[in-house]
Amino acid sequence: MRFAFLLAALFLASLNLRPAITSVSPLLGTIRDALGISNSVVSLLTSLPVLCMGLFAPAAVKLSLRFGIERTITLCLALIGVATVLRFWADTAWMMLLTAFLAGVGIAITGPLLSGFIKKHFTNPSAIVGIYSMALVVGAALGAGLAVPLQNSFGTWQASVSFWGILAVIALIFWLRLTRQDSPAMKAAAISAAAAPVAGKAASGSRLPLRNRRAWLLTSFFGAMALIFYSLTAWIAPIVQEMGYDKQTAGTILTLFTLIQIPVSFFIPILVSRFQHRMLWLVGCAALELIGLIMLQTSVTPWLTCIVLGIGAGGLFPMALMLPIDETSNAADASSLSAMNQSGGYIIGALGPFFVGIVHDSAGNFHSAIFGLMVVVVVMIIIQLRIGNKKAGHTRLVTASQK
Numbered sequence: 001m002r003f004a005f006l007l008a009a010l011f012l013a014s015l016n017l018r019p020a021i022t023s024v025s026p027l028l029g030t031i032r033d034a035l036g037i038s039n040s041v042v043s044l045l046t047s048l049p050v051l052c053m054g055l056f057a058p059a060a061v062k063l064s065l066r067f068g069i070e071r072t073i074t075l076c077l078a079l080i081g082v083a084t085v086l087r088f089w090a091d092t093a094w095m096m097l098l099t100a101f102l103a104g105v106g107i108a109i110t111g112p113l114l115s116g117f118i119k120k121h122f123t124n125p126s127a128i129v130g131i132y133s134m135a136l137v138v139g140a141a142l143g144a145g146l147a148v149p150l151q152n153s154f155g156t157w158q159a160s161v162s163f164w165g166i167l168a169v170i171a172l173i174f175w176l177r178l179t180r181q182d183s184p185a186m187k188a189a190a191i192s193a194a195a196a197p198v199a200g201k202a203a204s205g206s207r208l209p210l211r212n213r214r215a216w217l218l219t220s221f222f223g224a225m226a227l228i229f230y231s232l233t234a235w236i237a238p239i240v241q242e243m244g245y246d247k248q249t250a251g252t253i254l255t256l257f258t259l260i261q262i263p264v265s266f267f268i269p270i271l272v273s274r275f276q277h278r279m280l281w282l283v284g285c286a287a288l289e290l291i292g293l294i295m296l297q298t299s300v301t302p303w304l305t306c307i308v309l310g311i312g313a314g315g316l317f318p319m320a321l322m323l324p325i326d327e328t329s330n331a332a333d334a335s336s337l338s339a340m341n342q343s344g345g346y347i348i349g350a351l352g353p354f355f356v357g358i359v360h361d362s363a364g365n366f367h368s369a370i371f372g373l374m375v376v377v378v379v380m381i382i383i384q385l386r387i388g389n390k391k392a393g394h395t396r397l398v399t400a401s402q403k
Contacts, residue, residue: 081168226349
């Protein structure tokens with residue numbers, strides 16, 4: 001019963017980490033016209049949360065040490081919920097940008113801590129990552145897919161983008177109960193961490209392993225993965241339109257690209273946990289992305305192309321989340337390494353859509369930009385080969401980070 005409760009809490013928390021971003025994307029034109037703002041300003045509604053995910057992820061480490069993992073996640077879920085609900089009354093650009101910023105901060109801190117939560121509460125954390133990553137993809141798909149239907153049903157775009165606050169309310173029912181149940185244990189853990197000797201500080205995860213080369217290797221992989229993912233998410237529909245397909249078909253292909261990632265993101269961590277040889281899975285999924293990008297440059301039907309790209313992207317994301325858990329021996333270190341990976345990774349990832357847009361404006365087509373993404377995938381494969389199957393020992397990671 002306890003296992004099912006923890007799994008439900010994990011799933012519901014993860015479900016909240018994308019709708020605040022993806023529910024806005026299909027309505028950008030409507031929001032732009034309604035608020036009388038430019039394309040560059042309205043684009044911040046999607047890019048600002050992603051940038052926050054990079055800038056504020058390191059704060060997760062210190063906040064979790066002060067308040068505990070569970071309580072910090074609960075507070076951040078409340079922040080995401082409040083920011084989302086406030087959009088119902090958003091009638092100015094600054095109000096929408098404020099909600100994007102607040103939601104981005106909550107998402108940034110919650111993401112790394114869920115890795116620590118998995119490490120802390122589950123005996124086979126690598127397999128449980130599939131629930132985490134699948135919920136992220138499901139939340140993203142729901143936000144994007146239901147944005148326009150909700151607007152049509154409610155009559156306003158504000159009601160559509162604020163609707164997703166209900167997910168935070170549902171999640172908080174579980175997390176408030178969890179924080180009450182675990183309060184004594186969390187308090188004792190916080191006191192123990194504060195009283196730990198200097199030699200044990202790294203084990204408490206109080207610092208990001210900024211001086212550790214392997215930590216930077218994992219961060220580079222996360223960044224390359226995120227750059228490709230957000231570039232494809234932002235531009236695959238315009239790329240398909242440039243191939244001669246209409247707007248509706250392009251939107252459907254984007255939806256398929258997202259939906260195909262749901263089962264893949266769930267099963268890949270289970271398969272990796274069962275059959276090991278994670279490098280083969282990493283390189284295999286990256287190779288599928290490379291093949292998909294090559295297909296975009298040819299006359300291959302985009303329907304098949306988006307499936308290949310979706311499998312590759314859907315497999316890489318949960319493995320990027322799984323690596324910090326595999327490479328550490330406790331919840332605090334998993335949160336610390338995950339915070340570093342996501343901080344640097346999402347900052348790099350936020351640059352991807354801008355890169356594609358700038359290159360397209362310069363070249364007049366997407367071919368050069370797609371070639372640039374292919375180069376990034378090749379670099380990512382080289383990084384994956386360096387990561388390999390061997391997991392860095394916890395002692396080695398801690399020692400290097402404290403030198």
